Amino acid sequence: MKIIKKIGWIMLCLAIFIGVFGISAYSKAKNIFGGEFFAAFALQGASTKETLSKNEYNKRIIDVKYIKADSTIDTRQVIIYKPSGATGDLPLIYIPHYSAEENTADFVSYIRHGWAVAAPYQFKNDFNGVLETDDLVFNNATLYTLRHMDSIDKKRISIIGGSAGGYTALMLNGLQMGTVASIASAPIANVYFNFHEYFPMADEVNRNSGLFDFKMPIQGMISKAFQPINDKIKKDDVRTWEAISPVSMANAISNPLVMVHNTSDILVPVDQITHKYTYAKNDGTLPKEFVPKLPSTYPGILSSTFEEMANPDELTIKHSKFNNNHIEGVMPYANTLITININDDGPATAKGSHSAPNLTGSYDIFPYLEDMMKRTLDNTEKLVPQKLLLLLERYQGESLALPAHEGVDDTVYGSLAIYQREIVDELKMWMDSHTKEEMDSAMKSAVSKISDSNKQQKYNKTWQVIFGQIK
Structure with a gap:
């Protein structure tokens, strides 16, 4: 009987705690956001x-x-x-x-x-x-x-x-x-x-x-x-x-x-x-x-x-x-x-x-x-070296922010196949109003700044594959 009363008392205290916290939070949220909590x-x-x-x-x-x-x-x-x-x-x-x-x-x-x-x-x-x-x-x-x-x-x-x-x-x-x-x-x-x-x-x-x-x-x-x-x-x-x-x-x-x-x-x-x-x-x-x-x-x-x-x-x-x-x-x-x-x-x-x-x-x-x-x-897009390198990294399937999946479904976003298609599409869209020479020069310049020679070589090969698809 004592155990039941103790459990009941704990539950009552917990309910009061949650209630007080909720009222306090809601009150301050309403003051801060004027009632438009989620919109804010x-x-x-x-x-x-x-x-x-x-x-x-x-x-x-x-x-x-x-x-x-x-x-x-x-x-x-x-x-x-x-x-x-x-x-x-x-x-x-x-x-x-x-x-x-x-x-x-x-x-x-x-x-x-x-x-x-x-x-x-x-x-x-x-x-x-x-x-x-x-x-x-x-x-x-x-x-x-x-x-x-x-x-x-x-x-x-x-x-x-x-x-x-x-x-x-x-x-x-x-x-x-x-x-x-x-x-x-x-x-x-x-x-x-x-x-x-x-x-x-x-x-x-x-x-x-x-x-x-x-x-x-x-x-x-x-x-x-x-x-x-x-x-x-x-x-x-x-x-x-x-x-x-x-x-x-x-x-x-x-x-x-x-x-x-x-x-x-x-x-x-x-x-x-x-x-x-x-x-x-x-x-x-x-x-x-x-x-x-x-x-x-x-x-x-x-x-x-x-x-x-x-x-x-x-x-x-x-x-x-x-x-x-x-x-x-x-x-x-x-x-x-x-x-x-x-x-x-x-x-x-x-x-x-x-x-x-x-x-x-x-x-x-x-x-x-x-x-x-x-x-x-x-007129707003610029070829930024770091962005170009991030695209090459993702094309290779090596992005930590957007990990590439293989063997799941190549038609679904998140697959390496879709990432590669997306990158080609984005670069093609930039070339609608620019030249392939500008793109090639910008990408090669970005890759040339990589200090690791093996990585630089790998990125150059990746770029040649992509360039063959967009030019």
Whole structure:
């Protein structure tokens, strides 16, 4: 009888604990996000009262097959929205990782601009745990599928993602050619730092918080969703941590990319993007020693920021501080391949998430998108040496970020056969508006910079095989 009472008491305490945590987290989430919790995490813009009528657009759901890390074939669905009555090849906005939110101002504007929109049909929290493996392959597979669809303008595809979707946007931009422009808001640039080191540190703050006052409830709600990443990859597997982190391919960006990050972000600390605007202390609502900074002691390039790894000649950083912490105006972008916009909303705060609770407003992203769509891929894509080497590596089946499968199904994305076809297609598309001599010269120049003579010889042979298919 005593045991039953004890078990009952434990269960009651657990129920109270979960209830208090849930109420605390929900309350703070509502204050931070204004009720638009998932839209805010996807960072697709604020909700709008000006919704679209059902006759203004139509929807289509398609299946996308891809090969998972365990060599099994999976199918996920993608939803495609198009303005009603639209004809011809439409520009496309692809929202990776998260589902599209139809009640946001950005979505309304996409459709009224005459653009198509695509996104994963249903977002499940489990996808966060395979963000760097199965989810990454799926999002690459989706992009590949969309590029080969009729009625989609292959030279006017933009990628827009936030948070974990921002991570995917960076990875897609680094791994692929053929994206006219990208916007990544609060993107995870260093997976090792963000998930393997920083999240456990933040969880420790919550464990030491009072029962009725969790310091970082939003972070506490999402950290466990990414725990499978830590469980899969050993701490000392530096090559894998590097390969799945966008910092490793910061100098492989070959199309215009705008990154937007807030200084107070406690979910994706800004210090992994650049050290320049990280506050030395938090705002006093967190333990004194809690400062979300990227240490210089991590192995390999894992101690490097995105800024440090990017080509300085193709990088512009803009720092903005807004009156009353209200963001407004046109989103800044430069003529360089990468523009990083740092919005100064103060130091890290326990009451924040991707931003401080009092930060309001958003940039107008459409002048940038309109400009890039007008220029088309013919005028935005650059032949970047590191990107070309990454393509050769994947053609050989040696990419750690996108492992190639053989003997599963050569018609499904994730197979070496499809990767090789994809690379040939991307290079052919670039040559629509350029010459084969330009391509050949750029590739040979990139390979010549490889210090390992055996590897250099192997890459040259691979290039000759590819060149024979595209010239």
